[in-house]
Amino acid sequence: MQHLEPAVITVWRIKAAMVWTGLVAGMVFIDIAVSVGGDGPLFGFLRSACTILIGSAWTAVIPSLRYRFWRYVLRSADLYVERGIWNRVYTVVPLRRIQHIDVSQDVIERNFDLGRLIVHTAGHRSSRVVVPGLPYNEAESLRGELKNAVAEDAV
Amino acid sequence: MTTLRLHPWTLVHSLLGRSAVIAVILVPTMMGRNSDSSILLPIILVYFACIAIPFTLAAYYRFRYWTTPTEIVIHSGIFTRNKRHIPYERIQNIGVERNMVARILGTAIVRIETASSSEAEGILKYVDTAEADRIRSILKEYRQDVQPVGTDLPSEVAVTEESLPTFTLTTRRLFLSGVFRFSLLFVAVAYYGLQYAQELWGLDDAVIGAWMSQILPEIYEAGEGPVRWLFVVGMLVAAILLAWLSGIILQVVRYFGFKLVLDDARLHKRHGLLTVVEGVIPLKRIQALIIRTQPLMRRYGWYRLKIQTVGLDRAQVGHQVGIPFATLPEVLAVASHIRPFTIPVSFHRVSRRTIRRRSIRYLIALSVLVAFSSTLWNQALWFLLLAPACLWLAYDQWRKHQYAIEGGFLFVRKGVFAQKMWVIPKDRFQVFYRTATYFQRRLGLRTVLVDTAGGLEWSNPGIIDLAANDADKLMLDLYEEFNHQAASL
Numbered sequence: 001m002q003h004l005e006p007a008v009i010t011v012w013r014i015k016a017a018m019v020w021t022g023l024v025a026g027m028v029f030i031d032i033a034v035s036v037g038g039d040g041p042l043f044g045f046l047r048s049a050c051t052i053l054i055g056s057a058w059t060a061v062i063p064s065l066r067y068r069f070w071r072y073v074l075r076s077a078d079l080y081v082e083r084g085i086w087n088r089v090y091t092v093v094p095l096r097r098i099q100h101i102d103v104s105q106d107v108i109e110r111n112f113d114l115g116r117l118i119v120h121t122a123g124h125r126s127s128r129v130v131v132p133g134l135p136y137n138e139a140e141s142l143r144g145e146l147k148n149a150v151a152e153d154a155v
Numbered sequence: 156m157t158t159l160r161l162h163p164w165t166l167v168h169s170l171l172g173r174s175a176v177i178a179v180i181l182v183p184t185m186m187g188r189n190s191d192s193s194i195l196l197p198i199i200l201v202y203f204a205c206i207a208i209p210f211t212l213a214a215y216y217r218f219r220y221w222t223t224p225t226e227i228v229i230h231s232g233i234f235t236r237n238k239r240h241i242p243y244e245r246i247q248n249i250g251v252e253r254n255m256v257a258r259i260l261g262t263a264i265v266r267i268e269t270a271s272s273s274e275a276e277g278i279l280k281y282v283d284t285a286e287a288d289r290i291r292s293i294l295k296e297y298r299q300d301v302q303p304v305g306t307d308l309p310s311e312v313a314v315t316e317e318s319l320p321t322f323t324l325t326t327r328r329l330f331l332s333g334v335f336r337f338s339l340l341f342v343a344v345a346y347y348g349l350q351y352a353q354e355l356w357g358l359d360d361a362v363i364g365a366w367m368s369q370i371l372p373e374i375y376e377a378g379e380g381p382v383r384w385l386f387v388v389g390m391l392v393a394a395i396l397l398a399w400l401s402g403i404i405l406q407v408v409r410y411f412g413f414k415l416v417l418d419d420a421r422l423h424k425r426h427g428l429l430t431v432v433e434g435v436i437p438l439k440r441i442q443a444l445i446i447r448t449q450p451l452m453r454r455y456g457w458y459r460l461k462i463q464t465v466g467l468d469r470a471q472v473g474h475q476v477g478i479p480f481a482t483l484p485e486v487l488a489v490a491s492h493i494r495p496f497t498i499p500v501s502f503h504r505v506s507r508r509t510i511r512r513r514s515i516r517y518l519i520a521l522s523v524l525v526a527f528s529s530t531l532w533n534q535a536l537w538f539l540l541l542a543p544a545c546l547w548l549a550y551d552q553w554r555k556h557q558y559a560i561e562g563g564f565l566f567v568r569k570g571v572f573a574q575k576m577w578v579i580p581k582d583r584f585q586v587f588y589r590t591a592t593y594f595q596r597r598l599g600l601r602t603v604l605v606d607t608a609g610g611l612e613w614s615n616p617g618i619i620d621l622a623a624n625d626a627d628k629l630m631l632d633l634y635e636e637f638n639h640q641a642a643s644l
Contacts, residue, residue, distance in 0.1 A: 077638065088596065092587040092634065099245045099271040106235040122270040122465065123585030123606035125615075143240065147226075150242055 001071045007112040008133025012063035014108050020055030027051045072131050074145060079119060081131060093129050095149040097121045103139045115139035119146070158219045162281045164260050166215055173207040220279065222293055227267060229277055241277055243297045245269040251287045263287040270465060270608065322478060322489055324413035332410070332480030333403030335452045340401040410479045417492050422477070436475065440464045442607045444490050444578040445474065453574065458486045465609040473609055494580050496564050502557035508598045509620035513549035521545055558618050560632055565605055567616040577616035581636040583607055589630050601626035605633060
């Protein structure tokens, strides 16, 4: 069983913080609009405060929890993935069911030299099975291993 | 292995596309009465200098692709960089598309499709015509090397229908099938009818409103005791009759002259009264069979067959009607022709603890609903009398949820009102899931799902609330079946 690269926690934190900053900005805007609109500060900036509170708790806790429950291993005939905080999901992707493979990296991940391995299958729910937080070379070499294992098989 | 780029015209194409975007945004503002067109030019300049041109160039230079002896590799993306490897043996279809502009410029769009359920897997937009032909021919050569026998179906064989197994729906049967189908179509018909009547006779809303809000209650008020009840019952019966009638009409319109012919490789389907729908489903595209019924139909021995398919065409993905209405032996005869199987004699049940989990869930849902509605209507507390129904539902769901593995098939039964049985051949298993939510973990329960191609999210053959040990065993059994099939290939 392999863990993800711990740096992925920081990547997830940054992404969560970005989303929550957007939400907080929205709430602050609403609060200002309400108080300027003459309805008076009924709850003051309660809405914004709540959003900030939930947002910071989320950003602090969720990424590290998610990391804790994320595991994967490439076995001889399948890719096995374990994840989920609330709903614990174990996935077995037989290698010969793989249709094609992506290695992907966004701007934030690039700063930490991380990449994502994305395995596409014909399965309805599993059209994209993503393994995030891999060192970029590791993601590429995993891709190579998977590729060799993909055998002739059609839907 | 040479790295290739798209045709330079791609730059022009995508720049034109981006210009269209800004035109769509700006035209409405220009139409405005007091628009100041002097700020328009700077906006357009900034847009092109900072967004359109840099992004077009970056996307063009980031997009590289090449072909190796075994696969097509595509690198793309400005901020999110993606490297995609598509093995030739996975490619189902290469579509070459030439629209008007592309044809004038001698370019084409190449779409590379695999069986994966996500959107078109590789799009080369645009390459020149010769390159499009080259990519197509590479695949053709690869296929000839690897598979000397063409896997494509023989082109349209004359179907001698008399000799082949056929299922037809007689008109009598068709009407009968409508009897089991209620439809609220009449509500829409009544609505549009009313609108039409309004226009025809120049009635205004007030008249109809008055009729609805005064005359009906007046009739109700005028009577007393039994007359009132008779009125209410009469209205209900009328509504049910209408729903029933429109159900029959719908069914007749859709499935008139239904005929299903099975040859060795395909299903030919033909039905419809006003629009005749004709379809061909290659057997090798069929992923799973679903036998459906509902309590009333089951009481009289009637079933439906649905077929889960994937195809080259995305419209072919999903559930399609195999047989709209037939007896179980008839459904099984057709189903067995598609994939020979027999329904197992004994099925397994999931853990009884599912009754507890489901009951709690439904009771909570009911209480929340009652709590909300009682703030609006003080009689809403009466709905709490539905609590026993929640318990019954949970129990009946457990009773009807069954599964079995036999003869290389996974059978899953589920549903109280819409009763379904999935029949999934082991060679159509795609990916295996074992999941457990927090509440399930507390009760030692797991859900097992075999993912198939072309399935539906809201109606999946997941086996819910197995005891943890049973779930692990089932996962192993399913995987073993799957691998056994792999070895025998």
